[in-house]
Structure formats: structure tokens, C-alpha cells
Amino acid sequence: MPKKKMVVFKNVDKKYSDGTVALDDVSFEISPGEFVFVIGTSGAGKTTLMKHIVKEEVPTKGEIIIDEDKLSEIKRPDLPLLRRKVGFIYQDFKLLDSENVFENVSLSLRVIGKPEKEIDTIVPNLLHLVGLGDKSERFPYNLSGGEKQRLVIARALAHEPKILLADEPTGNLDNASTWVVVDLIKKINEWGTTIIFGTHDNKIVDTLKKRVIHLEKGRIISDAEGGKYE
Ligand code: ADP
Numbered sequence: 001m002p003k004k005k006m007v008v009f010k011n012v013d014k015k016y017s018d019g020t021v022a023l024d025d026v027s028f029e030i031s032p033g034e035f036v037f038v039i040g041t042s043g044a045g046k047t048t049l050m051k052h053i054v055k056e057e058v059p060t061k062g063e064i065i066i067d068e069d070k071l072s073e074i075k076r077p078d079l080p081l082l083r084r085k086v087g088f089i090y091q092d093f094k095l096l097d098s099e100n101v102f103e104n105v106s107l108s109l110r111v112i113g114k115p116e117k118e119i120d121t122i123v124p125n126l127l128h129l130v131g132l133g134d135k136s137e138r139f140p141y142n143l144s145g146g147e148k149q150r151l152v153i154a155r156a157l158a159h160e161p162k163i164l165l166a167d168e169p170t171g172n173l174d175n176a177s178t179w180v181v182v183d184l185i186k187k188i189n190e191w192g193t194t195i196i197f198g199t200h201d202n203k204i205v206d207t208l209k210k211r212v213i214h215l216e217k218g219r220i221i222s223d224a225e226g227g228k229y230e
Contacts, residue, residue: 003031004031004032005029005030005032005065006066006067006162006194007029007053007065007066007163007194008028008029008030008065008066009027009028009049009052009062009063010027011026011061012025012052012062012063012064013059013061013062014045014052014057014060021217021218022045022218023045023048023049023052024217024218025062025219026049026215026218026219026220027062028220028223030194030196031194032162032194033189033192033193034211035186035189035195035197035210036197036211036213037198037212037213038050038196038197038199038213038215039198039199039202039205039212039213039214040200040214040215040216041200041216042200043217044215044216044217044218045215045217045218046167046168046198046215047198049198049215050165050167052064052071053066053086053163053165053196054088054165055071058071058072066082066163067162067163080112084112084161085159085161085162086161086162086163086165087156087159087161087163088156088165089149089152089156089165089167089169090169091168091169091172093149093151094152095140095148096140097139097141098139099139100137100138101127101132101137101138101139101143101151102123102136102137104151105123105126105151105154106119109123109158109159112159126154127154130151130154130184131150132147132150132151135147144177145172145173145177146173146174146176146177146180149169149172149173149177150180150184153169153181153188161193162193163193164185164195165196165198166185166197166198168198168199168200169185169199170199170201170204178201178204182204182207182208186208205227205229206227208227210227211223211225211226212224212227212228212229214229214230
């Protein structure tokens with residue numbers, strides 16, 4: 001039996017309607033529990049690649065398989081199931097500014113019909129996990145950048161995703177907060193979640209020494225273990 005793969009891209013092309021080629025013959029496989037960096041300069045295709053994993057974009061050509069499901073066969077009503085499997089952390093947070101910390105996490109559980117009693121135990125645990133246990137009443141505008149990003153991580157973990165996509169998660173953070181967030185993502189990986197971490201911060205990549213997929217102009221120019229890249 002071949003070993004199970006969590007993420008498979010087979011010869012994926014993405015051409016946007018204005019003619020921009022954002023992914024060009026991209027192929028790779030990621031095993032369950034792997035930690036993979038996707039690096040490349042701005043415009044290389046990192047965000048486009050991640051959007052394909054949650055079917056926010058569909059390939060022009062090629063095939064994507066997530067947790068053994070072909071995305072081309074996933075119909076619209078089943079998209080929420082896919083998106084529960086995949087947590088997404090954005091650089092610009094996408095928090096609800098009118099809701100407090102607790103609500104920002106609990107809302108994502110309420111929409112999937114979790115009973116309030118369960119929410120009342122899950123959310124404090126998640127906030128504790130990311131070091132925001134004592135800030136559940138705060139509003140996003142009263143949080144530092146690092147705290148906001150940790151709140152985003154707590155929200156992304158609420159559905160216990162198999163895959164965590166982090167798209168430039170430290171792009172807006174100072175050096176100290178960057179390492180707090182990186183350490184947290186590392187820990188989440190050690191607990192078993194597959195991580196795809198998009199960044200153009202070589203310091204992080206050089207420090208963690210994980211597998212690195214290097215994109216340039218939508219093409220993979222190297223894919224190597226141990227923090228190596230061209
Ligand atoms: P990165 O995340 O590495 O900065 P992106 O995936 O955002 O790269 O972008 C890859 C290329 O696709 C860029 O040239 C970008 O301008 C283009 N692009 C991204 N989204 C769209 C879109 N919705 N329509 C047209 N072009 C796009």
C-alpha cells in the first residue's frame with residue numbers, strides 16, 4: 001500500500017482571467033504531519049497555491065488531492081467540510097473588530113453547530129494554548145499584532161484541522177512576536193498537524209531547517225529537505 005498523502009498537486013497550472021500565469025506545472029506531495037515552507041518573492045504564487053488547497057481558486061489544468069479527496073470532485077455543498085479540515089492563517093488577520101477575543105473564536109464553532117456548552121470549554125482551552133487566556137474580553141483593537149495573530153491561530157485551530165495554512169503569518173509582526181508565532185506553529189506541527197508556511201523571511205526558514213518548496217514566477221525551482229533552497 002502506498003503511504004497516505006495529505007496534499008498532492010499534479011501538474012497544476014493557474015492562469016487568472018487577465019492572463020497572469022500564477023502557477024505553472026506545479027507538482028508536489030506532502031505527507032501527514034509534515035512541516036513545509038513555501039518561499040518566493042512577492043508575486044511568486046504562494047497565496048495562489050494556498051487558495052487552491054481550500055478550493056478558493058480552481059486550477060486551469062492539473063489535479064489537487066487533499067486528504068485523499070480529489071478537489072475537482074468536491075461539490076459546493078461539501079466545501080465547508082473541506083474547509084474544516086484546513087485552518088487558514090492570514091497576514092492581515094481577518095478578525096471581527098466588533099467582537100471580543102472569546103467571540104472571535106466561538107463564532108467559528110457556532111456556525112458549525114457546536115453546542116454552547118462545548119464552546120464554553122473549547123474556547124478557553126484554545127485561548128490558553130495561544131497565551132491569550134487572560135484576554136478573552138478584549139477587542140481586537142486592544143491587542144498587539146502578535147496577540148492578534150495568536151488569536152487568528154486559536155480560531156484556525158477551533159475545528160481541529162488536519163492542515164494549517166499560514167500565509168505570511170509574521171509579515172506584519174515585530175521580531176519578538178514573529179518568534180512567538182513561529183514557535184506556536186512549530187508546536188502545533190509537533191502535535192500532528194500538517195503545516196504549510198508561506199514566507200519570504202529567510203531567517204525563519206534558515207532557523208527551522210524544514211522542507212522548503214521555492215516558487216518563482218509560479219514554478220517550483222527547488223524542493224528540498226533540511227532548510228535548503230536555491
Ligand atoms: P505571492 O503570494 O507569492 O505574493 P500570489 O499568489 O499572490 O503571489 O500572486 C501570484 C501572481 O498572480 C501575481 O502576479 C499576482 O499579481 C497574480 N494574481 C494573484 N491573484 C490574482 C487575481 N485574482 N487575478 C489576477 N492575477 C492575480
